[in-house]
Amino acid sequence: MVKRRSAIHTQEGFTLIEAVMVIVITGIIASMVAIFIKTAVDSYFDSVRRAALTxxxxxxLRRLSREVRLAVPNSLRVSLAGGVYSITLIPTRDGGRYRNESDGSSGGQPLCSGGTVNASFDALGPMPAVAVGDSVVVFNDASLNPGPGCAAPSDVYCGGSRAAVTAVGAHSLTIGALANSAVICSYENNRFQVVDQNIRAVTYTCPAATAGAMQRFANYGFSTTPGGTSATVVNGATCFVDDSNAHRPNGSLYVNLTLTDNSGERVEVFRQIHVDNTP
Incomplete structure (x- = not known):
């Protein structure tokens, strides 16, 4: 009787050498792909950082521009001291027109009578947004404001062209004394601006060379020296500010703002801001 031998079943698979070769080839392909992908990924993150900085x-700059455009005419002051630019202005809350004794009307109370400023006056048209404690500014003229300090007779920072509101009526305002009555009463456009008592003067500071914080100071009174409460507008900032054309009747303030983040990424944004100096 012949016995049959059982068939030997062999197992098939990868050898160690084949497995190592596959791993090496896969690593080479992955390295080559990573080289091309890395550039695209780096470019993406760079663009994200630049977009955030921009x-x-x-x-x-929009915040600064808004306050400059709404500022009391001829209240803009720019200085550079200690490597820091300071942009000071007095933003307005609202504005209106007052009754003038020469407007041909016999009714109501004009701002001036016989060349003297009255203690109260009527506002023409809708009453502006004003509250007791706010300030009224009249005729802050560029020709009367040659520079900082209180030599100018009608400088809003010195009080010559502003007075505190002591009472508000339906169509009238009662105010304190306007120091320069002769100048105020010669003003023919009959416009006045209202300054919020909780803001008053505002100063933006920005480093000129070394990146740092751009800050906004407010509620420190009517002064060109910043104080009061401060808030950081943006970090990593350096600025160049040119106000050589800002003091014309329709002037321009030029601000070049550069922002740099922790990775060294930087953007540079330029803004030309219109300054209306017509009182």
């Missing part, structure tokens, strides 16, 4: 710079 947005931050744009928001900062």
């Amino acid at each position: 947005d931050a710079a744009d928001i900062a």
